[in-house]
Amino acid sequence: MNEINIGILGCGVIGTGVAKILIEKSDLLSKRTGTKLNLKYISDLDTNRERDVKFDKGVLISDSEKIINDPEINIIVELIGGQTIAKEFIIKALKNGKHVVTANKALLSTHGNELVKIARENQVDLAFEASTAGCIPIIKTLKESHIGNHIKSISAILNGTCNYILTKISKQGFSFEQALKTAQEKGFAEADPTLDIEGIDTAHKLAILNTIAHGIDFNLEDIHVEGISRITPLDIQYASELGYTIKLLAISKFNPDNIEARVHPTMIPVSNPLSNVDNSMNAVVVDGDATGHTMLYGHGAGMMPTASAVINDIADISRTFLAGSKRRTPILGFPEKNIKKAVILPMKNLTTRYYLRCIAEDHPGVLSKVSGILGDEGISIETVHQKGMKSNGTVPVVMVTHIAKEENMLKALNKISQLDSIPEEPYLIRIEDNK
């Protein structure tokens, strides 16, 4: 039985989880793969901290370079995170002929094209199941289980922090601030939650899904990103009355001439299976032209779910190695020579339906002014909702539009915000209900 030697860079939460499975479930892994997946080394600058796993002497070391340069090591697992030292280590490992497994979505989404090229030049594999949606096998599913499908669209909940906050606001009436605080107390949100709350983490993951779904290169910079910090309980209440749930979605759509790729709060009908995905759970709906809609649901983060995804990549590479080959499945699902340049639809050209919330002073004629501005921009209103009054004398006016163009909607929004009788910045939420 050939042994596969593994070196892990980074012994934080996920690194510890991966080590736990490799060590504590060695028997199960051998039974499934027919080989021993041997953790030779794991590196961390801090080798003294107490961790929830027992290493043999000499396994936990501080020198990552020693791991990368060890000729016995077949697979390097990068779990340091970030885009500086992690990138450097991955490149060295690839150049040393090591297969690399990583969960680093920030790095892949920004430097993925370069890393894939280096992996190809060195004829090694680069795997990243754990980078997106935790234990949900969406990378493998897109690369291997939609082979005969044009992917028409992907809609996904990819950030547990945002989904937890939105669930707390909608199901328990929390304010945004209360919900965030609870998420932080429960460990679902970082002390600085910007990456999550502002949709950036979701955009990193969308860039990855976009690439493997459509066979295009990584293109993070053209993805529209909007977070959830401006959503109020009022919006959620109106959404519910209109038959919608608000979720932070990653959306990827295949158009004949371009790809839509955007991250923003989205109103989806309560009948959409994503609307039942609550708390910190993740889910991905893929619409293939042969499969129709499928959904994968599970834990998108956490030590063991994420470690489980890393182990899948290790086993995948090992099985291919044991079968006497390598690079069996293209890194991006399509052989590199078939990867096309990404052409992302400019956001201003998007057409969709909108929910528009204005907080208006209760003067006669406000409604007429707002609807006049929308009319001037060629935006047709489907429904108007006005009721109640805030203690400060303002009144929320909510409108739902027919299909409109983003560019026109933004022009209208700008004009509306300049009205004297609209003291607060108006806010729009895009609606997706053509399931």
Place this chain on the structure above:
Amino acid sequence: MNEINIGILGCGVIGTGVAKILIEKSDLLSKRTGTKLNLKYISDLDTNRERDVKFDKGVLISDSEKIINDPEINIIVELIGGQTIAKEFIIKALKNGKHVVTANKALLSTHGNELVKIARENQVDLAFEASTAGCIPIIKTLKESHIGNHIKSISAILNGTCNYILTKISKQGFSFEQALKTAQEKGFAEADPTLDIEGIDTAHKLAILNTIAHGIDFNLEDIHVEGISRITPLDIQYASELGYTIKLLAISKFNPDNIEARVHPTMIPVSNPLSNVDNSMNAVVVDGDATGHTMLYGHGAGMMPTASAVINDIADISRTFLAGSKRRTPILGFPEKNIKKAVILPMKNLTTRYYLRCIAEDHPGVLSKVSGILGDEGISIETVHQKGMKSNGTVPVVMVTHIAKEENMLKALNKISQLDSIPEEPYLIRIEDNK
């Protein structure tokens, strides 16, 4: 570029779908796999019938043996169905050194051990993603994406016909007969629906999932199977009042000394994600000890979803072949030498909670007799529900038990059915709510 030559046996609905993808999406398949997946032959006894795909001259033939014996053909796809000629053809193909793809759940679940053995002896692959849950990639997910997990349990909706009928009864107040008739009119149910309605098709699929989840041999005969034909709108109404949905579930659980494997109508809490899986959709919840609960959801049948799954298997075998190897992933997820004999928990030893419905004549003392019988068998009652009266003077009595042993429950049921004041056979539904 090496071409992969494919021969399909059977040009019915699914065979036509697979041929459509191979022919009409040849470009997409080449882009993804880097090779041409060439449909060399497809056989059917009827070569004249109009089909929704255009074959080149000489591709559609009546002689299956010619395909099986063609030395140029790499992969044989068996889509004839049934357990006689299909089995014979698969064995011949395996012995001729062909990799085989099949969707034949009835054959696999009954003769899977023999077929896997022959595939191993001839060092070829046997793939069957399309056999279970249509386009949902549950076979691949269990074999490749839960590597570091002990599978604690699987609960699945695997039969679209039953799920459609149960949805119509619960959401639209149909009777069982009305719902079945509608399913037949819509093409979701066969003229003879026995295989579906009585849970047999679900049991075939469970036998397959059970095998690859736990690394045990196929064992259909020990799976308890019960269909949905005795469920009434009354049961569904009570379930709803108690906070449950009734679904026909395939359940597989890993116990230290044995495996539970059973198919029966099941009450699940409305908070269980399977309770939102409606109409003809399928879904599989897998509880891994590292991943926690994950769910895969999608179309479990139909021409294109099923054909899509067959194409995945073809591409998988082709990618391994192109990488210069074969049999990369064990047929059953575990190398054959590690497959253990299945030890299925005898149903009489099951412990669970029960819903019990008795239709009683409205005599004083009936409730006391029924509860007395349960007490005699050591079964403790959690709640009792009695209300309303049928026009014939009978009254439904519904009880929910605490955890009880199946053997005792069946004894009690037998005694209750012999009471003079219980004119109809009493009925029990098992409850699963330890999520």
